[in-house]
Structures are given as C-alpha cells and as structure tokens.
Amino acid sequence: METYDVVVIGGGHNGLACAALLAKAGMSVVVYERESVVGGAAVSETGVWPGYTLSMASYVLSTFDPWLIEELDLRSYGLEFYRKDPYAFTPLVDGRSLLLGSDRAANAREIAAFDPSDVAGFEAYGELTDRAGQALFNAFSDLEPRFDKFDRELQAVFRGSAADLVERHVKTPVLQAELVNDGLIGTYLGPRDAGTGYVLAHHLAGRVLGIQGAWAYVRGGMGSVSRALALAARKHGAKIVTGRRVEQVLTFGSRAIGVLLDDGRDIAARAIASNAHPRSTFLDLLHEGVFDGPFVDKVLQWKTVGPSLKLNLGLGELPNFTARPGSDPQPHHRATIHVAPSIDYLQKAHDDARTEGASKEPLIECFLQTPTDPRLAPDGKHILSVFAQWYPYDRPDGWTPAARDAAADTIVEILGRVAPNLPGAIEHRQVLAAPDLERRFGLIGGHIFHGELLPGQIFEERFPTRTPVANLYLCGSGAHPGGCVSGFPGKRAAAIILGDLERNAAASSAGATS
Numbered sequence: 001m002e003t004y005d006v007v008v009i010g011g012g013h014n015g016l017a018c019a020a021l022l023a024k025a026g027m028s029v030v031v032y033e034r035e036s037v038v039g040g041a042a043v044s045e046t047g048v049w050p051g052y053t054l055s056m057a058s059y060v061l062s063t064f065d066p067w068l069i070e071e072l073d074l075r076s077y078g079l080e081f082y083r084k085d086p087y088a089f090t091p092l093v094d095g096r097s098l099l100l101g102s103d104r105a106a107n108a109r110e111i112a113a114f115d116p117s118d119v120a121g122f123e124a125y126g127e128l129t130d131r132a133g134q135a136l137f138n139a140f141s142d143l144e145p146r147f148d149k150f151d152r153e154l155q156a157v158f159r160g161s162a163a164d165l166v167e168r169h170v171k172t173p174v175l176q177a178e179l180v181n182d183g184l185i186g187t188y189l190g191p192r193d194a195g196t197g198y199v200l201a202h203h204l205a206g207r208v209l210g211i212q213g214a215w216a217y218v219r220g221g222m223g224s225v226s227r228a229l230a231l232a233a234r235k236h237g238a239k240i241v242t243g244r245r246v247e248q249v250l251t252f253g254s255r256a257i258g259v260l261l262d263d264g265r266d267i268a269a270r271a272i273a274s275n276a277h278p279r280s281t282f283l284d285l286l287h288e289g290v291f292d293g294p295f296v297d298k299v300l301q302w303k304t305v306g307p308s309l310k311l312n313l314g315l316g317e318l319p320n321f322t323a324r325p326g327s328d329p330q331p332h333h334r335a336t337i338h339v340a341p342s343i344d345y346l347q348k349a350h351d352d353a354r355t356e357g358a359s360k361e362p363l364i365e366c367f368l369q370t371p372t373d374p375r376l377a378p379d380g381k382h383i384l385s386v387f388a389q390w391y392p393y394d395r396p397d398g399w400t401p402a403a404r405d406a407a408a409d410t411i412v413e414i415l416g417r418v419a420p421n422l423p424g425a426i427e428h429r430q431v432l433a434a435p436d437l438e439r440r441f442g443l444i445g446g447h448i449f450h451g452e453l454l455p456g457q458i459f460e461e462r463f464p465t466r467t468p469v470a471n472l473y474l475c476g477s478g479a480h481p482g483g484c485v486s487g488f489p490g491k492r493a494a495a496i497i498l499g500d501l502e503r504n505a506a507a508s509s510a511g512a513t514s
C-alpha cells in the first residue's frame with residue numbers, strides 16, 4: 001500500500017502551506033485535491049471568459065503570514081503583491097463622495113468636507129483598531145489560542161458590535177458606513193449585532209507589506225498565492241494530486257490510519273491533515289460513532305450559513321462615477337468601492353434578509369484590479385469583482401436561476417446609480433451565490449470562512465487543530481485563526497503534526513529499546 005508520513009486532504013492555500021512546511025521538515029507528504037486546480041477559494045481561474053484571469057472567490061490579501069513568505073521563499077515562485085491604496089471609496093447619489101487612503105492629510109481633507117469634527121475621531125479610531133489588529137495578529141500563530149489573553153478593552157471591542165465601535169468615534173453617516181463594513185464581511189449578522197466588532201478587528205489584523213491593517217492586490221490574482229505555495233511544496237518533495245477526492249478517513253479504533261480515495265485506493269499515513277470544512281471532515285469523511293456526543297453537537301451546531309454572493313463582471317470600460325468623473329484609471333478605481341451611505345442602510349440590508357430571505361438593497365463592495373494589473377483582462381477590458389450581502393444560503397424561496405439573476409440585476413442597478421455607464425459596460429457576468437460557493441469550493445453552507453468568525457467560534461472555541469481522532473488534524477480555516485487567505489491554520493497544523501510525529505517516534509523507539 002502507498003504510504004506517507006502525512007496525507008493532506010484538500011489543496012486549498014492552507015493545505016498547501018501545511019504540506020510545504022512538512023515536506024521542508026523532511027516528511028513524505030501527499031496532497032489530494034478534488035478539483036482540477038489547487039487553491040480552493042484562493043484561485044485565479046482562466047477560461048471562464050476568453051482572455052480573462054478571474055480571482056473567482058477571494059480577491060485581496062492582508063492577513064497572509066509574512067513568516068511563510070520568508071520560510072518558503074514564496075517570492076522566488078512568483079508571489080508579488082502591491083498595496084491597495086487608496087483603500088476605500090464611497091460615491092453617493094447626491095454627487096459627493098468619500099475617498100480614504102494612506103495619506104493622513106488627504107484623509108483629513110476628505111473627512112472635513114463632511115464634518116471637520118470627525119477628523120480627530122477618525123484618528124482615534126485608527127489608533128484603537130491598530131492596537132486591536134496588532135494584538136490579534138500576534139495571537140494568530142498561537143498553538144493554544146485563548147480569548148482571555150486580551151485586555152478588557154479589547155475583549156469588549158471583540159464582543160461588541162462594529163456599529164458601536166464606529167459610532168463612538170465618528171458621526172458622519174458615510175464615514176461610519178465605510179468603517180463598519182469590515183465588521184460585516186462574510187457574517188450573517190448586521191452592524192448593530194454583538195460580535196461584529198471581532199469581524200472588524202480580524203479584517204484589520206493583517207500586516208501585509210509590513211503595514212498594520214493594509215490590504216494588497218496579488219499580481220496575477222489570488223491564485224498566485226496558491227501557485228507559489230504549491231511550487232514550494234513540490235520543490236521540497238511533496239506530491240500534489242489534483243482531480244482526486246478523498247472519500248473517507250480510514251480509522252483503526254479511535255486512530256486515523258489513512259484515507260480512501262475516489263479511485264478505490266487506500267493510502268496509509270502516520271498523520272492526516274484535513275483542509276476540508278469541519279463539517280465535511282467530521283460528518284462526511286468519518287464514520288459515525290468516532291466522536292463523543294458533545295463533539296458531534298459542536299459540529300452540528302457550527303454556524304456556517306453563508307450570506308455572501310460573488311458577482312464577477314467583465315467590463316468594456318471602467319466605471320465612470322458621477323462623483324469623480326472619468327473612465328481613465330484614477331486613484332479611486334484602485335480602492336474598495338462601497339455604496340452604503342449609512343449604517344442604517346447596512347442594518348436594513350441585513351434585516352431584510354432575515355425577514356424576506358434576501359437584501360432588497362445589499363451591502364456591496366467592489367474591486368477593480370485591472371487598472372493596476374492589466375494582464376488579467378484582454379486589452380482595454382476590465383474585471384469588476386463584486387462581493388455582496390446579505391443573500392443567505394438558506395433563503396426560503398431557494399436559489400433558482402431567476403433568484404441569482406435578480407440579485408445580480410439589483411446589484412448592477414444600484415451601482416448604476418453612482419456610475420451610470422456601468423450597466424452598459426458589462427460584457428460578461430458570473431454569479432456565485434452561496435450554494436455555488438459550496439459546490440465549487442466545498443464551503444459548506446457557502447460560508448466563506450468555513451463558519452462564522454464570531455465569539456463562540458473563535459480562539460479556543462474554534463475547532464481544535466488536533467481533533468479528537470488521534471492522528472487526524474484540521475489544517476484549514478475551521479481551525480484557529482479561521483478564514484481569510486492567511487496560511488496561519490496550515491502553519492499551525494504543520495507545527496503541531498511535526499511535534500506529535502516526533503514525540504510518537506521517540507516514544508516507539510524508547511519502547512523498542514526498553
């Protein structure tokens with residue numbers, strides 16, 4: 001029987017990071033990925049539309065572990081990224097707009113045009129979120145994560161609502177909406193709900209390019225992260241097999257001993273690392289009765305109803321915003337483009353989904369990478385990556401093709417209010433609702449983070465890397481510190497697996513000599 005030190009189930013970026021580190025440490029490693037390409041939700045797809053390369057799911061990078069870049073020499077495998085700056089732009093229907101970036105003086109001017117008294121509050125907000133982000137980032141590598149390691153003020157921020165945090169600092173509605181947005185990404189809660197403060201801080205924890213809270217575009221799209229990790233893993237001797245699904249984790253008593261593949265082969269391993277969603281790992285890949293009742297309850301109660309919809313658009317020209325006219329690339333085309341004028345707009349978007357099954361006027365954030373990376377589209381064409389909420393997986397009237405089209409039409413209509421040329425500029429469109437994210441990426445419930453990143457599902461309450469089945473580990477976003485293209489869950493799993501394998505080897509050689 002084929003035998004390895006470690007089998008990795010799934011070639012998402014975390015599985016690849018885990019495989020690369022283990023292979024570098026001298027382990028024999030194989031990765032089985034069910035799709036024909038590696039990367040999971042960090043993927044650049046070619047072939048969706050002729051001549052385009054699409055970051056089909058994730059599109060911007062912040063929380064990625066800089067240590068991995070150095071340790072695996074990822075730049076030598078083509079990984080390159082550059083700052084998204086300015087970082088946020090909200091055009092309003094009345095012709096005003098707000099643009100924020102790294103330039104403090106420019107931010108002060110932008111904010112003062114709405115309300116000069118908010119400039120100081122914005123600075124104070126930045127200081128607090130930098131502190132929260134830094135503290136989180138420093139805890140992302142922890143092998144034994146604990147929520148109570150944070151001081152009381154930060155714990156209160158993480159347990160509180162994003163709206164509360166923002167409203168304590170600034171008063172201008174559009175500024176409040178722009179800031180609160182980070183607390184809502186991926187979560188099926190509204191801005192006034194407790195716990196969204198954590199989501200906000202998680203999105204400001206990254207330290208890409210050495211700058212706290214900065215976000216970056218990856219040249220060539222998000223798949224370049226996964227590609228670099230896969231090349232590093234192969235260079236260190238890991239085998240990566242695509243188009244091969246793991247059907248089952250094989251157990252002997254309460255120990256995992258290998259996997260069964262969809263071609264009928266059994267593969268033996270000393271350790272199995274699963275990059276799959278926790279619910280797939282524990283409910284689909286293992287037979288019943290391996291876990292005790294409380295653990296099964298945790299799996300069943302895991303909050304993983306995804307509220308996000310991804311709309312990828314191929315454009316014949318850049319959006320021409322009434323508030324900042326022009327279809328030639330301008331600074332605001334680099335920023336995340338928002339449409340919400342206030343926190344109330346966002347709260348209503350959420351509340352409508354709870355009562356009516358979907359937002360009537362959703363949260364929308366858009367990204368245009370093509371002004372700075374034109375090779376992603378044919379000459380003169382552009383890609384608008386649109387991320388929208390709330391369009392929950394379990395909407396009562398179901399996700400019919402008509403429901404998908406209606407959601408996309410609404411989003412385009414809303415964008416057309418601030419960029420009137422946009423609806424006519426669309427040449428291609430791809431709608432990925434939560435069930436599509438589940439089908440294509442294995443994200444159960446369509447949840448982009450393998451489950452909510454909220455108190456109750458973070459730190460020691462996320463799934464443990466070392467699962468209750470001996471030799472079976474979680475190396476994906478279901479483990480600490482959760483979702484985003486960060487590589488931390490994969491790195492942590494590699495460290496824990498290596499430690500366990502070395503301890504086991506030492507114990508058996510001690511047993512053999514005694």
Ligand SMILES: Cc1cc2nc3c(=O)[nH]c(=O)nc-3n(C[C@H](O)[C@H](O)[C@H](O)COP(=O)(O)OP(=O)(O)OC[C@H]3O[C@@H](n4cnc5c(N)ncnc54)[C@H](O)[C@@H]3O)c2cc1C
Pocket residue numbers: 009010011012013014015032033034035038039040041042056057058059060061062063244245246247275276277280308309310387437440441442443447448449450475476477478482483484485486489
């Ligand atoms: C629409 C969308 C937008 C997002 N935007 C961003 C963003 O801009 N920035 C950011 O940082 N994060 C973003 N995220 C979140 C981020 O992409 C994910 O949290 C992250 O990519 C998850 O990585 P992972 O390696 O843990 O798991 P995944 O990417 O889910 O990888 C798991 C892999 O396991 C494979 N697999 C599952 N079961 C099996 C099996 N039985 N056999 C073999 N293979 C299997 C899957 O096919 C998949 O490739 C976004 C996610 C989505 C969906």
